[in-house]
Amino acid sequence: xxxxxxxxxxxxxxxxxxxxxxxxxxxxxxxxxxxxxxxxxxxxxxxxxxxxxxxxxxxxxxxxxxxxxxxxxxxxxxxxxxxxxxxxxxxxxxxxxxxxxxxxxxxxxxxxxxxxxxxxxxxxxxxxxxxxxxxxxxxxxxxxxxxxxxxxxxxxxxxxxxxxxxxxxxxxxxxxxxxxxxxxxxxxxxxxxxxxxxxxxxxxxxxxxxxxxxxxxxxxxxxxxxxxxxxxxxxxxxxxxxxxxxxxxxxxxxxxxxxxxxxxxxxxxxxxxxxxxxxxxxxxxxxxxxxxxxxxxxxxxxxxxxxxxxxxxxxxxxxxxxxxxxxxxxxxxxxxxxxxxxxxxxxxxxxxxxxxxxxxxxxxxxxxxxxxxxxxxxxxxxxxxxxxxxxxxxxxxxxxxxxxxxxxxxxxxxxxxxxxxxxxxxxxxxxxxxxxxxxxxxxxxxxxxxxxxxxxxxxxxxxxxxxxxxxxxxxxxxxxxxxxxxxxxxxxxxxxxxxxxxxxxxxxxxxxxxxxxxxxxxxxxxxxxxxxxxxxxxxxxxxxxxxxxxxxxxxxxxxxx
Amino acid sequence: xxxxxxxxxxxxxxxxxxxxxxxxxxxxxxxxxxxxxxxxxxxxxxxxxxxxxxxxxxxxxxxxxxxxxxxxxxxxxxxxxxxxxxxxxxxxxxxxxxxxxxxxxxxxxxxxxxxxxxxxxxxxxxxxxxxxxxxxxxxxxxxxxxxxxxxxxxxxxxxxxxxxxxxxxxxxxxxxxxxxxxxxxxxxxxxxxxxxxxxxxxxxxxxxxxxxxxxxxxxxxxxxxxxxxxxxxxxxxx
Numbered sequence: 162x163x164x165x166x167x168x169x170x171x172x173x174x175x176x177x178x179x180x181x182x183x184x185x186x187x188x189x190x191x192x193x194x195x196x197x198x199x200x201x202x203x204x205x206x207x208x209x210x211x212x213x214x215x216x217x218x219x220x221x222x223x224x225x226x227x228x229x230x231x232x233x234x235x236x237x238x239x240x241x242x243x244x245x246x247x248x249x250x251x252x253x254x255x256x257x258x259x260x261x262x263x264x265x266x267x268x269x270x271x272x273x274x275x276x277x278x279x280x281x282x283x284x285x286x287x288x289x290x291x292x293x294x295x296x297x298x299x300x301x302x303x304x305x306x307x308x309x310x311x312x313x314x315x316x317x318x319x320x321x322x323x324x325x326x327x328x329x330x331x332x333x334x335x336x337x338x339x340x341x342x343x344x345x346x347x348x349x350x351x352x353x354x355x356x357x358x359x360x361x362x363x364x365x366x367x368x369x370x371x372x373x374x375x376x377x378x379x380x381x382x383x384x385x386x387x388x389x390x391x392x393x394x395x396x397x398x399x400x401x402x403x404x405x406x407x408x409x410x411x412x413x414x415x416x417x418x419x420x421x422x423x424x425x426x427x428x429x430x431x432x433x434x435x436x437x438x439x440x441x442x443x444x445x446x447x448x449x450x451x452x453x454x455x456x457x458x459x460x461x462x463x464x465x466x467x468x469x470x471x472x473x474x475x476x477x478x479x480x481x482x483x484x485x486x487x488x489x490x491x492x493x494x495x496x497x498x499x500x501x502x503x504x505x506x507x508x509x510x511x512x513x514x515x516x517x518x519x520x521x522x523x524x525x526x527x528x529x530x531x532x533x534x535x536x537x538x539x540x541x542x543x544x545x546x547x548x549x550x551x552x553x554x555x556x557x558x559x560x561x562x563x564x565x566x567x568x569x570x571x572x573x574x575x576x577x578x579x580x581x582x583x584x585x586x587x588x589x590x591x592x593x594x595x596x597x598x599x600x601x602x603x604x605x606x607x608x609x610x611x612x613x614x615x616x617x618x619x620x621x622x623x624x625x626x627x628x629x630x631x632x633x634x635x636x637x638x639x640x641x642x643x644x645x646x647x648x649x650x651x652x653x654x655x656x657x658x659x660x661x662x663x664x665x666x667x668x669x670x671x672x673x674x675x676x677x678x679x680x681x682x683x684x685x686x687x688x689x690x691x692x693x694x695x696x697x698x699x700x701x702x703x704x705x706x707x708x709x710x711x712x713x714x715x716x717x718x719x720x721x722x
Numbered sequence: 723x724x725x726x727x728x729x730x731x732x733x734x735x736x737x738x739x740x741x742x743x744x745x746x747x748x749x750x751x752x753x754x755x756x757x758x759x760x761x762x763x764x765x766x767x768x769x770x771x772x773x774x775x776x777x778x779x780x781x782x783x784x785x786x787x788x789x790x791x792x793x794x795x796x797x798x799x800x801x802x803x804x805x806x807x808x809x810x811x812x813x814x815x816x817x818x819x820x821x822x823x824x825x826x827x828x829x830x831x832x833x834x835x836x837x838x839x840x841x842x843x844x845x846x847x848x849x850x851x852x853x854x855x856x857x858x859x860x861x862x863x864x865x866x867x868x869x870x871x872x873x874x875x876x877x878x879x880x881x882x883x884x885x886x887x888x889x890x891x892x893x894x895x896x897x898x899x900x901x902x903x904x905x906x907x908x909x910x911x912x913x914x915x916x917x918x919x920x921x922x923x924x925x926x927x928x929x930x931x932x933x934x935x936x937x938x939x940x941x942x943x944x945x946x947x948x949x950x951x952x953x954x955x956x957x958x959x960x
Binding site for chain 1 (some may be wrong): 739741743745758759772773775776779780807808809810831832833834835836837838839842868874875878882901902905906907908909910914915917918919920923924925926927928929930932933934935936937939941944946947948949950951952953954959960
């Protein structure tokens with residue numbers, strides 16, 4: 162009875178405390194309009210000044226604004242108008258990515274830009290595929306359980322209520338999820354394309370279970386957001402407004418509750434007062450330097466720009482960068498291994514249709530005796546468009562006539578990929594390069610090298626995927642090695658010697674400085690990080706507003722939500 | 723070659739080869755070299771179903787070939803010939819990849835990263851042009867554009883394997899960089915979409931037929947089903 166009732170209510174339950182989907186204009190549902198947005202004076206300290214309007218920053222802004230905090234968000238990129246700014250086209254979506262110069266090094270350098278770095282209101286979630294899995298409870302105690310990496314100073318249980326709430330806000334669609342902490346989703350699973358059907362069969366023959374979802378795409382209309390049209394361009398920004406990103410899930414409600422989002426404003430320094438507290442942020446807007454005063458600052462620029470901003474904010478008190486007294490800022494930056502295996506099938510599968518995120522398995526997520534390495538990986542679908550597919554063919558060693566011939570065969574291929582949990586290593590770090598950007602600020606340099614555990618994990622994941630693709634009936638197979646998803650760089654920890662922020666995201670060394678993005682993650686699991694970044698910010702917002710975290714604006718009275 | 727994909731063709735020689743013999747000529751719309759698997763499919767017949775910003779961006783690639791402004795004359799000749807070789811564009815109609823790459827470099831559109839041991843992208847492109855000319859000179863040609871087709875293929879093959887030497891340029895990374903830009907240009911062009919049967923932009927119309935072997939009413943069936951892995955191997959294309 163209860164199960165039937167729950168099924169009947171699928172997609173019908175409105176999220177509490179977030180009216181974003183109703184605030185969007187039904188005729189332009191892919192983004193809110195900033196006209197009529199509240200404005201704050203620069204000299205008057207706002208309660209919270211947030212740097213970055215992506216998954217972390219936008220969620221925190223919305224939560225605090227609901228509790229009557231005065232919030233300004235500085236965003237380096239534009240306030241998108243998807244109707245005009247976005248195109249249903251792979252190469253034409255260049256502006257969605259952070260394409261400012263950055264330097265990469267190490268023995269396994271990570272290519273930045275379109276694969277992992279967003280720009281503009283909505284952040285990287287604007288061009289993320291849409292997978293929105295939770296982390297597993299084991300992710301929060303990796304050191305205790307597996308003897309590698311670090312434990313988090315918080316447990317899964319502390320994030321669970323925020324996961325549940327956010328899954329209604331995005332909303333997330335998928336089958337019942339049997340892995341980690343088993344749970345259902347508020348929206349029913351989407352239909353899947355021919356390739357995913359093949360992979361489900363192949364996996365089954367290998368004794369591997371794959372399930373549909375979890376994707377942050379409403380199944381059916383959601384408030385004023387329309388149904389997904391399965392056009393396959395999730396990674397190019399959802400013109401439809403069906404895929405969840407902060408632009409449609411949290412920014413509308415934040416604006417309605419008095420948040421000011423200052424787009425095209427690049428933060429260059431966090432300023433300190435004599436008492437060692439942040440006084441505000443210096444930023445560039447239209448080529449001019451400006452300053453916004455604040456009672457507290459939350460940095461949400463993601464794993465490259467957050468460390469860069471802190472490292473560039475030097476002072477007599479912090480000559481090596483703000484909150485960097487222990488030389489930990491920028492360290493333990495992580496990416497997931499993301500090898501992909503493509504299979505060729507006799508019938509046309511046309512993998513450009515349907516959202517690229519279709520099905521997933523987390524059966525290999527945790528450490529298993531006998532594999533020879535710690536932690537694990539998940540398996541998901543990928544669905545590259547022609548340019549992505551060309552990169553695939555090139556990576557397998559083909560060019561010229563052979564490349565053209567593989568490309569002409571595009572419609573017969575389907576691609577699955579792994580997300581391998583690579584370990585946080587102190588030498589994998591973000592530093593400042595000598596090169597500077599247009600504002601005179603040194604650009605970020607990211608060094609990355611794998612360890613033996615990482616290599617063993619990736620090799621094992623590829624072997625499992627090859628088995629699935631073969632068992633699905635593939636006539637031939639291609640493969641590519643790549644990375645996905647930045648996190649880490651300013652880990653949360655239970656002591657100042659082991660991390661940059663405490664369990665309340667507050668910098669150990671600066672009482673009113675918070676970090677509210679994926680850079681606080683001590684480990685990364687094998688799950689796509691977006692939902693967890695949002696859940697962390699939602700938790701932080703709740704704790705700040707409830708005054709369970711001190712050193713926040715002293716004058717603020719409790720205001721019911 | 724990556725990994726242990728042992729079934730894939732080994733790079734046995736550098737025979738220029740050609741497209742498979744039975745590959746149909748394009749009957750409707752254009753494809754590069756007028757060959758393709760979908761001879762009656764023209765994605766540009768669907769433009770009235772696309773949203774306006776998308777239509778503008780895609781049609782620009784066909785209707786507005788930009789002038790060469792970044793490369794000098796000699797570089798343009800070298801890079802133009804190189805693009806033809808690595809894309810097997812050996813006859814008209816050609817997708818104007820040189821002009822598309824030149825525009826990207828002229829407008830200083832970055833990708834968001836530079837390898838620590840690589841020069842900035844625009845400089846790397848110029849170095850590649852010089853390297854190709856020098857490699858052609860070693861084979862007795864005046865420059866890369868003037869070299870015999872076989873010599874061009876041999877040079878491209880060595881480049882692809884990181885076996886060319888050039889001061890200040892990590893050659894394997896340079897191959898990755900130039901091929902990234904070349905492939906992004908080529909496969910952003912609707913003529914290439916016709917060749918491979920890609921449905922193209924589908925906003926606001928969307929796709930409704932997702933299952934194996936299903937097609938929208940405006941998508942065309944293929945007239946060619948050869949598995950490229952087998953064909954490329956059997957013909958010793960690589």
